[in-house]
Amino acid sequence: MLTLTLPIAPSVNAAFFNRKGGGGKGRIKSAKYRAWVKNADAHLMMQKKDVVPVRGPYKCGMIFPRAMRGDLDNRVKLILDWMVSRELTSDDRYLMSYHPVRGDTPDGYVIVQVLEESTTADRENDA
Numbered sequence: 001m002l003t004l005t006l007p008i009a010p011s012v013n014a015a016f017f018n019r020k021g022g023g024g025k026g027r028i029k030s031a032k033y034r035a036w037v038k039n040a041d042a043h044l045m046m047q048k049k050d051v052v053p054v055r056g057p058y059k060c061g062m063i064f065p066r067a068m069r070g071d072l073d074n075r076v077k078l079i080l081d082w083m084v085s086r087e088l089t090s091d092d093r094y095l096m097s098y099h100p101v102r103g104d105t106p107d108g109y110v111i112v113q114v115l116e117e118s119t120t121a122d123r124e125n126d127a
Contacts, residue, residue, distance in 0.1 A: 001116075002052060002088060002089075002113070002114040002115075003112070003114075004043070004047055004051070004088075005047070005109050005110070006110055007036060007040060007108060007109060008065075008068060008108055008110050009033075009082070010032045012074045012077050014030060014032055014033070015029065015032070015033040015078055016029060017030055033078070036078070040082055044086060051088065053087055053089065054088070054090070054116050055116070056090055058089055058090065058094060058095060058096065059097045059114075059117050060080065060099070060112065061100075061112075062075075062076060062098070062100040062110050062111065062112050062113075063101055063102075063105050063110065063111040064101070064102050064105065065102065065103075065104075065106065065107050065109070065110075066102045066104070068102065068107075075100075075110070079110065080092055080098070083114070096117045
């Protein structure tokens with residue numbers, strides 16, 4: 001199992017903006033999102049010795065502070081994408097389920113738990 005304590009990601013609504021003018025197209029990461037990525041990377045480095053990446057199908061739980069404002073699901077996507085980009089988890093297509101909740105965590109932080117999902121073959125071998 002992979003467990004991390006990370007700063008809460010900004011809302012996905014505030015993570016990108018559209019490029020304006022000129023021939024530019026596409027979406028750009030906002031300054032707020034770029035700052036969060038750097039902060040999340042720093043927290044990962046502090047916890048690196050205890051981090052074991054999860055490969056293949058997985059499920060993910062996230063515990064956010066009770067007092068956090070906004071929707072939980074607007075924060076989850078950025079955290080999941082960040083974990084993939086840091087090779088902590090496989091591509092999101094292997095995400096079998098996720099369960100974000102509000103609980104007793106320090107303000108400003110989310111506890112992320114990733115559990116490898118056993119396959120049908122694994123369950124049959126265990127029986």
